[in-house]
Structures are given as C-alpha cells and as structure tokens.
Amino acid sequence: MSAELINLLVQAAGESLFMVSVAALLATAFGLPIGVFLATSGKGELFAAPKVNAILGVIVNATRSTPFIILVVAIIPFTRLVAGTSIGSGAAIVPLTIAATPFIARLVEAAIREVDGGLIETASSFGASPLQIVFKVLIPEALPGLVLALTLAVVSLLGYSAMVGAVGGGGLGDLGIRYGYQRFMPEMMLAVVVVLIALVQTVQTVGDYVAKRVNRRLRHR
Amino acid sequence: MVRFEGVEKTYPAYRGKPSVRALQGIDFAIPRGSITGVIGRSGAGKSSLVRLINGLEKPTTGRVEVDGRDISALSGRELRLAQRSIGMIFQHFNLLSSRTAAANIALPLEIAGWSKADIAVRVAELLDLVGISDKHDRYPSELSGGQKQRIGIARALATRPNVLLSDEATSALDPQTTRAILDLLANINLELGVTIILITHEMSVVRQLAKEVVVIEAGDVVESGNVADIFTHPKHEVTQTFLAEVLGDAIPVSLASRLQQQPLPHGQTVIRVQVRGTIAGDTVVARLARELSIDVALLAGKIDEIGGQHVGTLTLGIPGGETAERQVLSYLSQYQLSVERLGYVG
Numbered sequence: 001m002s003a004e005l006i007n008l009l010v011q012a013a014g015e016s017l018f019m020v021s022v023a024a025l026l027a028t029a030f031g032l033p034i035g036v037f038l039a040t041s042g043k044g045e046l047f048a049a050p051k052v053n054a055i056l057g058v059i060v061n062a063t064r065s066t067p068f069i070i071l072v073v074a075i076i077p078f079t080r081l082v083a084g085t086s087i088g089s090g091a092a093i094v095p096l097t098i099a100a101t102p103f104i105a106r107l108v109e110a111a112i113r114e115v116d117g118g119l120i121e122t123a124s125s126f127g128a129s130p131l132q133i134v135f136k137v138l139i140p141e142a143l144p145g146l147v148l149a150l151t152l153a154v155v156s157l158l159g160y161s162a163m164v165g166a167v168g169g170g171g172l173g174d175l176g177i178r179y180g181y182q183r184f185m186p187e188m189m190l191a192v193v194v195v196l197i198a199l200v201q202t203v204q205t206v207g208d209y210v211a212k213r214v215n216r217r218l219r220h221r
Numbered sequence: 222m223v224r225f226e227g228v229e230k231t232y233p234a235y236r237g238k239p240s241v242r243a244l245q246g247i248d249f250a251i252p253r254g255s256i257t258g259v260i261g262r263s264g265a266g267k268s269s270l271v272r273l274i275n276g277l278e279k280p281t282t283g284r285v286e287v288d289g290r291d292i293s294a295l296s297g298r299e300l301r302l303a304q305r306s307i308g309m310i311f312q313h314f315n316l317l318s319s320r321t322a323a324a325n326i327a328l329p330l331e332i333a334g335w336s337k338a339d340i341a342v343r344v345a346e347l348l349d350l351v352g353i354s355d356k357h358d359r360y361p362s363e364l365s366g367g368q369k370q371r372i373g374i375a376r377a378l379a380t381r382p383n384v385l386l387s388d389e390a391t392s393a394l395d396p397q398t399t400r401a402i403l404d405l406l407a408n409i410n411l412e413l414g415v416t417i418i419l420i421t422h423e424m425s426v427v428r429q430l431a432k433e434v435v436v437i438e439a440g441d442v443v444e445s446g447n448v449a450d451i452f453t454h455p456k457h458e459v460t461q462t463f464l465a466e467v468l469g470d471a472i473p474v475s476l477a478s479r480l481q482q483q484p485l486p487h488g489q490t491v492i493r494v495q496v497r498g499t500i501a502g503d504t505v506v507a508r509l510a511r512e513l514s515i516d517v518a519l520l521a522g523k524i525d526e527i528g529g530q531h532v533g534t535l536t537l538g539i540p541g542g543e544t545a546e547r548q549v550l551s552y553l554s555q556y557q558l559s560v561e562r563l564g565y566v567g
Contacts, residue, residue, distance in 0.1 A: 122315040125275050126329040126380065127304035136328060140319040216360045217318045 005188060008175060013195055015089045016171040019164065020157045023093050027100035027157075028150060034060070034101065035108025036134055046120065046130045060102040068099050069163050076167070092169030096160055104153045111145030112138050144215035151207025155200050162196075172196055223251040223274055223384060223418065228283035230269050230440075243269040244440045247283070251433065253383075256410050256417045258431030258448070260424065260463060266440040267420045271386050274418065275307040276300050288383060305333055308377030308415075312389040314369040316361040322372050323348065323357045329379045347375035351405060367398035374405065378415070385409070387419045391426060403430045424463045428452075428527045436460050449528030453497040468533050472563065473521050476536070480564035488567045489518060489538035490546045495559040496524055496533045506535065509552055515545050538566065 034056065040046040041053040066074070072095040079094040080086045115138050123133045139146070162173020172192050180189025228247040234240040244266045251257045261267045272278040273285045276292045284291045287307060295303055316325050323344050330340045348354045351371040361369055370390060377385055387406070391399040407430055410417050419426060427434055427448065434452075435445040436459060443457040455461045465471075472480075472493075480491060496505075510517045517537050524533035539549050546562075553560050 116315070118311060118313060118315045119317060121277060122309070122311065123328070123332070125277060125304060125307075125309040126332060126377075127301035128329075128332045129298075129301060132332050136331065137317060141317055143319060214319070216320075217362055 005179070005185075005191075008179070009172075009188075009191055009195065012170060012172045012175040012192075013199075015169070016158065016161050016173075016199075019089050019092050019096055019161050019169060019171060020154060023096035023100055023157055023161075024150070024154050026093070026097040027104050027153065030097070030101045031104030031153075032108055032146075034105040036112055036138065038105060038109040039112035040130075040134070040138070046133060060105055063098065063102040064106070068095070068160050071095055071099055072164060072167055079167075087168040089164075089170050092161070092164035092167060092171075095167075096157055096164065099160055100153055100157050103156060104149065107149030107152060108142075108146060111142040111149055114145055115141045144211045144217070147207060147211040147214060151204060151211070154203050154207075158196065158199060158203070222253045222286070222288060223416065224286040225249055225270075225273075226284045226286070228273065228280045228285060230266075230273065230278065231281045242440060244273075244280075247442055249435055249442055249445045251416065251418060251435075253288075253416055254410070254414050255433050256407070256419065256431050257433040257435060258419045258421060258427035259435045259437060260421055260427050261437040262422060262459070265437045267422075267437060268388060270437065271309075271388055271418065271420045274384070274386055275304055275309055305329070305380040306382045307384045307386065308380070308382040309386040309388065310370065310373045310377050310390045312392050314361070314366075314373045314393075316369055316372055316376075318361055321358050321360055322353065322364070322368075325361070325372050326375045326379055329376060333380055343379060344375075347379060350378070350409075351375045365398075366394050367401060370394065370398075370402050371405070374402075374409070378409065378413070382415065384416045384418065387417065387421075389420055389422070392421070392423065399426070400429070406430060424467045427463075428467060428525070432528065436463070447528065449498075449530040452527045452532055453530050464532065467525055467527075468523050472536060476520055476566070479566045481566065482564055484542065484565045485567040487540075488565050489540050490542075490565055491520065491563045492537050492539065492546075492549070493561045493563055494535045494537060494553060495561075496531055496535060497559075498530050498532075505553070505556060505558070506537070509549065513545070513548050513552060515539060515541055515549065517549070536563070 037047065038053060038056060038060070041049045043050045075095055075098065076086045079091050082094050083091040085091050119137050119141060120133055123137045128136065161169070161171050162176070164171060165174025165177055172195060176189050176192035179185045180192060225247045228244060229242070230244040232241045232243060247270070259267055259270060269278060273280055274287060274292065276295060280293050285293045287303070290303060292303060317328065320328065326344045326347050327340045330343060335343070345354070348357060351374050353368055353371050356364060356368060361372070364372070373390070391402050394402060403426065406417055409415055419431060421427060431448050433446065434448045436443050436451065436457060438457070438459040444451050444460050451460060452464055455464050476491070484490070506517060506519070509515070517539060520536040520538050522533065522535035524531055539545055550560055
C-alpha cells in the first residue's frame with residue numbers, strides 16, 4: 001500500500017475515533033439520566049411517574065427502531081440547526097448521538113434494574129432521599145453493568161460511524177466504501193476491516209478490564 | 222416507645238390481583254428499652270407491621286407512634302429525619318457490594334450529612350462494637366454471613382437510633398452464628414438501651430432474646446405480653462403451635478405404635494404432663510416417685526426455659542394399674558399441672 005493510502009487510512013481512523021468518542025460522551029450524558037429515570041419511574045418506584053415513563057419508553061423505542069441510515073438523512077435539517085452544517089465529521093456527531101442515546105438509555109435501565117430492590121428499601125429505611133439513593137446506591141452498585149453497557153455502545157457506534165459517509169462524515173467505513181468498493185481496491189477494504197477489528201477488540205478489552213476492576217461482587221483473592 | 226393504634230393496612234388491587242388486607246385492628250405498645258419479638262407464620266403480616274414502624278409503609282387507617290411521634294403522618298424530609306432514629310437490619314443483610322465494610326457503615330452517616338472526620342471516628346467505634354475491627358477494608362463478598370450481619374447491625378446503629386428493627390435477621394444464618402448475633406443484640410440492648418423489635422418465625426429467637434412477645438396470625442395480633450406469661454399459658458392455637466416447635470410435643474413413633482386404648486395386665490398407663498412455669502417442674506417427678514413409691518418411667522420429654530420459666534412436656538409411664546394411676550393424677554393436680562392420658566402400653 002502506498003504512503004498516500006496509509007495517510008488516508010490514518011486520517012479516516014482519526015475521524016472515526018473523533019466522531020465515536022464525542023458521540024459516546026454526549027450519548028452517555030443524555031442516556032444515563034434517561035436510563036436511570038426509565039428504571040425508577042414505574043408504578044410504585046422511586047420517582048414514580050408511570051405516564052411519563054410510558055411516553056419516554058415509546059420515544060426511545062421509536063428512535064431505536066429507525067434504521068440508522070434513514071435517521072441520518074431524516075434529521076438533516078436538525079443537524080444543520082445544531083452543527084451549523086449537515087456535512088462532515090462534526091455534523092455526523094449529531095445523528096450518532098441521537099442514535100446512541102436511546103440505546104445507552106435502555107442498557108442503563110437494564111443495569112440499574114439489576115440492582116437488588118432490597119438495597120433501595122435499605123437506603124430508604126435510614127432516610128435517604130431518592131437522589132441520594134440514585135447516586136449513593138444505584139449507580140455505584142450498577143457500575144460494572146454500566147461500564148459494559150458503555151463498551152457495547154462504543155462498539156455499536158463504530159459500526160454506525162461507517163454509515164455517516166452518506167453525509168460526508170468521513171471515517172473508516174466511508175474510506176472502505178469509496179476506495180475499497182467503488183475504486184475496487186481490495187487491499188484498502190482489507191486494511192479498513194483490520195483497523196476496525198483492532199479498534200473493537202481494544203475497546204472491548206479495556207471495557208471488560210474496567211468492568212472487572214469495579215466489580216466487587218466477585219471474591220477477591 | 223412504639224405504639225400501634227387501630228392500625229389497618231390494605232394493599233390495593235393491582236394488575237388483576239385483588240386487594241389484600243395485610244393487617245387489621247392492630248393495637249399494642251412496645252415499652253422503651255425492651256426487646257420484643259413479633260412472631261408469626263409466613264404471610265401473617267410481620268413484614269408489613271415492621272415497615273409501618275419506620276415509615277417504609279403507611280397504614281391505611283390508624284396511627285403508628287414512635288417516641289410520641291406519629292410516623293404515619295410524616296412525609297418527605299420530616300419522615301427522612303425521623304427514620305434516622307430508627308435502625309433496621311435485614312434477613313439478607315442488604316449490604317452494598319461496591320462498598321467496603323467501613324464504607325457500608327458510613328453510608329447512613331453520609332446520608333445524614335456527617336463530616337468525613339466524624340464519620341471515620343464513628344465507623345471505627347461501630348466496627349469495634351460489633352467485633353469486626355479487622356474487617357474495615359473488606360468487601361461483603363469476602364465476608365461470612367455472620368460478619369455481614371455484624372456490618373448490618375453496625376450500619377443500623379450508626380446514627381444512634383432509639384429503635385432497632387430486625388426483619389428475620391438470623392433466618393439466613395446457621396444456629397451457632399444465630400446465637401452469636403442474638404447475643405450481640407442482647408448486649409446492644411443492655412449497653413445502649415436501644416429498643417429492639419425482632420420479626421421472626423423462629424420460636425428459638427424469641428425464646429433466647431425477647432422479654433415481650435407479640436403473636437400475629439392472618440393480620441391480627443392474637444396474643445401479646447410478657448414472654449413467660451404468654452408461653453406458659455398459651456391461649457391461641459398459633460401460640461401453641463410455636464410452643465410445640467421448641468417443646469417437641471410429638472409422641473415418639475415407637476411409643477405411639479404400641480399405645481392401646483384398654484389397660485393391659487402388668488402394663489403401664491401413659492400420661493403426658495404439661496409443665497408450665499416454675500412450679501418445681503424439675504423435681505415433681507422425683508417427689509412423686511418417692512412419696513407414692515411408684516416407679517414412674519420417663520418415656521419422652523423436653524423441658525426448656527422461656528423467659529425464665531420452665532416450659533415443657535413429659536410423657537410418663539405409670540405401672541400398678543388403675544389405683545396407681547388415680548394416685549398419680551391426684552398428686553399432679555395439686556400442682557395445677559395439666560395431665561392427659563394418652564393410653565396404655567404392655
């Protein structure tokens with residue numbers, strides 16, 4: 001592979017990492033509170049608001065069932081409003097964030113629901129407020145699950161990011177399509193796939209390691 | 222002082238399930254500084270009852286007073302403040318797996334807004350009180366059941382509550398550990414003067430620790446009062462069942478199979494004597510044998526001490542036919558012992 005192509009590959013990997021990491025941060029910032037709320041706002045729960053919970057659930061499901069490539073195109077006006085432009089890596093962060101937020105919210109909800117209900121009762125019994133229960137009990141106890149959820153979200157975002165080439169977002173997927181497929185350069189396609197595999201492996205390994213470190217449920221020897 | 226006045230608790234119908242009346246007409250008072258056992262079968266309403274005391278549940282009608290304050294009328298911040306003076310320990314310990322022993326004990330103090338320095342001092346005190354100072358930095362997953370419950374107790378006592386609620390706190394522990402935990406609770410009651418309310422389905426827990434007892438069945442308080450009084454003269458069938466559990470009232474199988482309804486020549490009359498109270502339960506058989514010159518056979522029996530009173534049953538074999546039987550029965554009746562003839566053996 002020529003130096004020029006390697007440069008392209010490095011640049012594309014940089015774009016992918018930029019889009020994915022910013023989108024992951026933003027989606028976590030939005031998805032975490034939504035997920036916590038979904039897990040605690042059912043009937044008789046900490047922040048009981050069954051109607052809001054149901055409406056939020058529908059919105060989350062609707063966003064999750066929209067195919068990502070359609071979402072990217074459908075929200076172009078919104079993307080332009082937020083990012084000032086609808087083209088480029090920066091603009092691509094908007095649809096990536098919108099797609100990952102409900103995904104993270106559901107994973108967070110599942111992780112929070114895994115926490116033993118007895119612990120909520122215990123904290124209530126010594127006079128903890130609902131917010132104290134969230135920050136001192138639910139989130140710390142769900143942390144291993146939350147870390148794995150975030151890992152899964154980042155891996156999914158790497159997959160999504162391959163599609164933002166459609167709006168000029170760049171990145172590895174875009175490079176693979178344009179050079180590997182349209183210009184018929186199988187070595188470029190292979191290189192893109194190898195880099196993506198390496199990225200996913202790294203993210204998963206780091207995520208697993210951190211999740212294990214914060215998990216105190218296991219016996220330490 | 223904890224007082225229930227006309228308390229009823231009904232859980233409303235939910236998702237097709239009919240409404241459930243968990244408690245009704247609950248009226249009783251628990252004296253300050255006492256150890257009171259609340260005993261009942263599963264589903265009798267014990268858990269609902271204890272959760273009314275610390276405001277985790279609200280009564281449908283009636284009031285629940287703790288130290289003169291109507292807990293059931295409080296909500297929000299006021300309730301949370303009141304809850305700090307009521308500690309609770311749980312069957313499954315309910316420790317945070319993400320926190321060390323010390324950090325678990327610190328949790329209620331953090332919630333109450335204590336400073337870091339004050340928390341450190343108090344936690345060290347509490348670890349010492351429950352006898353696990355060496356486990357300061359251990360996580361719950363590294364500790365035994367007994368050690369976990371000690372952390373639970375330390376955590377419940379952290380904010381210096383006046384009342385400690387125990388919800389089946391020893392039900393998940395082996396008998397030896399149970400004994401150690403109950404001893405610890407007795408000490409805490411003695412040294413700190415904390416009122417302890419024990420929810421349990423185990424008679425042995427009440428027997429070992431409680432001075433007062435409340436027997437509940439199907440949402441009703443069926444008997445309440447001093448442990449010795451209630452168990453020496455159990456009125457309700459449920460109380461009798463619980464008593465039988467520790468007394469082993471059952472007739473041994475081999476004896477039961479040999480029992481006849483008619484007297485047999487040179488046989489024995491089998492009687493069962495209920496020993497209740499301090500009425501010389503321990504010497505009555507010896508004196509009976511000596512004074513009547515009858516060789517009474519001890520066939521089965523168990524005498525135990527509940528609230529300082531002897532309680533138990535003895536199954537005796539009396540040789541010598543009808544005359545001896547009559548003598549023995551009249552001898553025992555002087556002591557107001559309840560006697561029942563089970564039959565005859567050869």
